Amino acid sequence: MHRSSQPGRAPVGIGWRQPHYAQLREQSPALAFLEVHSENFFAQGGAALQVLQGARADYPISLHGVGLSLGSAAGIDPWHLDQLAGLVERIEPMQVSDHASFARVPELHANDLLPVAFTRAGLGVMADNVQQVQERLRRPMLVENLSAYLGFADAELSEPEFFNALTLSTGCGLLLDVNNLVVNALNAGCDDAQAVRQSCDWIDAIRPGSVGEIHLAGHARLEHLVIDDHGSRVCPAVWQVYRHALQRFGRVPSLIEWDTDVPELSVLLDEVALAAECMAELQRPQEALA
Amino acid sequence: MSAAELQRQQAFVQAILGAGGAGLASVPGLQPVARDAIDGRQGLQAYRANAKALAGAPSRPPIRACWL
Numbered sequence A: 001m002h003r004s005s006q007p008g009r010a011p012v013g014i015g016w017r018q019p020h021y022a023q024l025r026e027q028s029p030a031l032a033f034l035e036v037h038s039e040n041f042f043a044q045g046g047a048a049l050q051v052l053q054g055a056r057a058d059y060p061i062s063l064h065g066v067g068l069s070l071g072s073a074a075g076i077d078p079w080h081l082d083q084l085a086g087l088v089e090r091i092e093p094m095q096v097s098d099h100a101s102f103a104r105v106p107e108l109h110a111n112d113l114l115p116v117a118f119t120r121a122g123l124g125v126m127a128d129n130v131q132q133v134q135e136r137l138r139r140p141m142l143v144e145n146l147s148a149y150l151g152f153a154d155a156e157l158s159e160p161e162f163f164n165a166l167t168l169s170t171g172c173g174l175l176l177d178v179n180n181l182v183v184n185a186l187n188a189g190c191d192d193a194q195a196v197r198q199s200c201d202w203i204d205a206i207r208p209g210s211v212g213e214i215h216l217a218g219h220a221r222l223e224h225l226v227i228d229d230h231g232s233r234v235c236p237a238v239w240q241v242y243r244h245a246l247q248r249f250g251r252v253p254s255l256i257e258w259d260t261d262v263p264e265l266s267v268l269l270d271e272v273a274l275a276a277e278c279m280a281e282l283q284r285p286q287e288a289l290a
Numbered sequence B: 001m002s003a004a005e006l007q008r009q010q011a012f013v014q015a016i017l018g019a020g021g022a023g024l025a026s027v028p029g030l031q032p033v034a035r036d037a038i039d040g041r042q043g044l045q046a047y048r049a050n051a052k053a054l055a056g057a058p059s060r061p062p063i064r065a066c067w068l
Helices: A018-027 A047-056 A078-091 A120-137 A159-170 A178-187 A192-204 A236-249 A265-280 B003-017 B040-049
Strands: A012-015 A034-037 A061-064 A095-099 A101-105 A108-115 A142-144 A150-152 A173-177 A211-216 A254-256 B030-032
Touching: A012 A265, A018 A047, A018 A265, A047 A061, A047 A078, A061 A078, A078 A120, A095 A211, A101 B003, A108 A150, A108 B003, A120 A159, A120 B003, A142 A159, A142 A211, A159 A173, A173 A178, A178 A192, A178 A211, A178 A236, A192 A236, A211 A236, A236 A265, A254 A265
Parallel strands: A012 A034, A012 A254, A034 A061, A061 A095, A095 A142, A142 A173, A173 A211, A211 A254
Antiparallel strands: A101 A108, A150 B030
16 A cells, blocks of 8 residues: 555655655655656666656655646657656656746757746647647646746736636646745745735636645745745745645645755655645645546 | 747747847847846846756756756
8 A cells, every 4th residue: 555545644745856765765754645857767777767666666656847848839859758658657657747838949958947928829839738748648747837037028818827728728737836926926026925915816816626736845035036946945925825725726735845955854754744734724625636 | 839939939048048149139028027026137147047058958858957
């Protein structure tokens, strides 16, 4: 029996990064699932894949990609999709996800998650790409909202409208990154209270039943810019918005992400306990995607 | 696929790469997320700071270096 299938366990997991590969396998902490970056396991063999396949026996695995480039008008890289499809077949993940961003243009792959225009043309591009991925993987996927530092003046849709249309037209789900909402609001000049309010409004505009997973992470506040660096504990504003999201969407599987200056595993488990506490406050049944 | 979106995305990546001195003005419709908090140059710098490995990058994605 997977640890996640134990009754009553809050569906909270962690992003499993290399510094914790061995320790997590030795200690087997009670976690609902592990999430890894798909691209780190594209090799056809080797130690990393072996570690992941070992963990697969104890935990459900969520495959979270950073390179599909779902918003790319140049389309999906067939090599990348082939590798992902192979990994999905090997691991049989509980979830497959990537971002509402683009990186791929002809001859180049930008090593970043670049923002797409919330236009009808941009929506059409992303819907076509998501459909292609889902048809290849023969399963629905989740698409994550972005932290973005630039946008486009000719947007025809709000970001929630864009996601509502995407999830309705393709059957994919939304991977709701609460930290990204708060980062975007802070970068738009909001103070913490305004950022919470704006983020909650964003959540209220999302179609219930479309959220399949939630991400929680820390961010860095620089003098003129807030960076979504996943390098610190989840801040109070993000916890506040998370509680609101749970009230709206129910006990959606949630993840603690930490990618910069990765701390001791115990710190991540503390954060998991806090997320589980938020869930325990809830009385509502789960409304998330199955 | 949309030719206009493709053109926009190519210009955006070139602006980040700094190739040919193209810059922000070459990207149709690009604007700062926040006029009051960060200007377009800072937004672009935010991406450029994360794009050191971009120049000459292959069409296949390098791993683990992006903001998520």
